[in-house]
Amino acid sequence: MAAELTSIKLNPESHIILDQPLLRLPNDLARRNFKSVQRSVEREKEYVIPALKEAANASLSNTQTPDQTLAALDAMLSRMQGLKRKMQSLQEEEKRIQNQSRKRIQHLEALHKIPSLADVKYDQWSRVRLDRLLVDHMLRSGYSESAKQLAQERDIEDLVDLGVFTQCQRIVECLRQGETKEALQWCGENKAALKKSQVWKTTTLKEIGPGILIGLVQHNLEFELRLQQYIELVRSRDQTKKIEAIAHAKRYLITNQETQNKEIMRAAGMLVITPDTRAEPYKTLFSTDRWKYLSDLFIKTHHELLSLPSQPLLHIALSAGLSALKTPLCHSAYASSSSNSASTATSVCPICSTELNDLARKMPYAHHSKSYVEGDSIVLPNGRVYSKSRLLDISRQVGSVEDGKVKDPTTGEVFLESDMKKVYIL
Structure with missing residues (x-):
């Protein structure tokens, strides 16, 4: 009885290994929201304090008329009101994230209050987690509306990341349609985090060796987007567009020369190469398949930045x-x-x-410390393994098999007993 109770005892720690992103993402979003507040306050402080001192000094020295001083004060008040509206919006976002985190913590705490796997509460908790995994899978597959309806029906909107994946899918669709504006705007909003990640990768790769810096190109999303804009300008084969492409390269590409020198040299060669070329790497650069590459690169960068698993959580759970x-x-x-x-x-x-x-297919095979294979195992010509005594008994019970022959109970094939081979397990 004690062994039975032990076998169904619930171990919460092993269950929540899969749920790490459940708390990690709100924490990252809260940190970003705080950084946005900090940047906004510092930016306005750098403008308002000097402007206020200048207006006060000008008023005391009579270098400005009262109307000019009032106009300067009105401009400062207008900026402060704009900052107030922005801060209110960020405060609402912070409350939403905190409420989301609270409900997710409560969801995980409920697991620690369940004594065993046989408890009906565990079935209810598992159903909620299954719904979460299904919503996550649908969001990653692009079925945003279906995911939203399921989350609303199950009342788990705070336990899934609808907004994050919806934004990601919208940008991916724009890239697949040949538009870089949304993706570049996202890069601008997350410039500090991307730069920090890029610096870390550069340092790590330099420590490994200069030859491995080539791998850094695949992770620099903003550079690849700017390179695609350059390619589209060159593709037109118009002289004016080529001049714009050169100016674009000087502004956005040359600044990455230290880590992207090889790609920049290839981009320069595209000025004299026609888009219908078969020579590599220019054929690949001019190919429309690059838009799919950019969308995949965006998804990878987006998930890495937000500490999201690269695979759906449903696949990870099934894989185990x-x-x-x-x-x-x-x-x-x-x-x-x-x-x-x-x-x-x-x-x-x-x-x-x-x-x-x-x-x-790529999963490892099951590991069994104890063998359950019977000692008289044989293999039939079709590759199936059975116990010899059991197979002979089944063949006799069937009755329609001639003497000296056996019948595979799974496929129905009939073989000679002499065709059976002994199985040796090492």
Whole structure:
């Protein structure tokens, strides 16, 4: 009885490993919101304090008329009112993030109050988590409206990141349509965080070696977006556009010469290369497939910046269970009985199912410390393994099999007993 209770005892720590992004993202958003408040206050302070001193000195020295002084004060008041409106908006955002964090903490705290896996409260908690994983998967797949409806129906809007993924998907769609404005605006809003991340990567790669700096190009989203703008200007083959492209390169590309020198040299060569060229790397640079590359790069940069997993949480959760069930036969040349129309049995193996087979392909095989294989195991010519005594008993019970032959109970195939081979497990 004690062993049974131990087996169903709930270990909350092992459950919340998957839920780290649940608290990490609101924390990152709250920190960003605070940084926005700090920047706004400092920017207005740098303007207002000197302007106020200047107006006071001018008033005392009679270098300005009263009307000019009042106009200067009105301008300062106008800026302060604008700052107040912005601060109110940021305060509302902070309250929303705090409320979201509170509900997420309560959701995770509820797990620590559940004593065992058999408790009905655990079923309810697991259902909420499943709904969260489904919403996350739909958001990453681009089904924003369906995800929103499911979140509203289940009342879990504060437990999922609708706004973050909706914004991400909107920018991705713009990139796939050949527009960089939204993505560049996002880069501008997150310039400090991107710059900090870029500096860290540059330092790390330099410590490894100068040759590995090539990998840095794939992570510099803003540079790649500016490079694409340059490519579109060059693609037109208009002399005026080429002059604009040169000015664009001097303003946005040359500043990255230290880390992107190779790409800048290639960009310079595009001025004398036609868009229909077959020479690499110019063929790839002129290709419209670069828009898909940019959208994928944006998703990767967006998720890294917000500490979001690169894969849907549903896939991560499924992978753990799939790995525990996976065997070499699941991806062998001999398919499961579920794909065999002549089968006399139905496979219940989720690894062999059409829906999950590809997802489980890269998962490690299950590790069993104790073998459950019977000692008289044999393998049939079709690759299936059975207990010899059980297989002979089944063949006798069927009755339609001739002496000296056995029937595969799964596929219905008939083989000679001499075709059976002994299985040796090392």
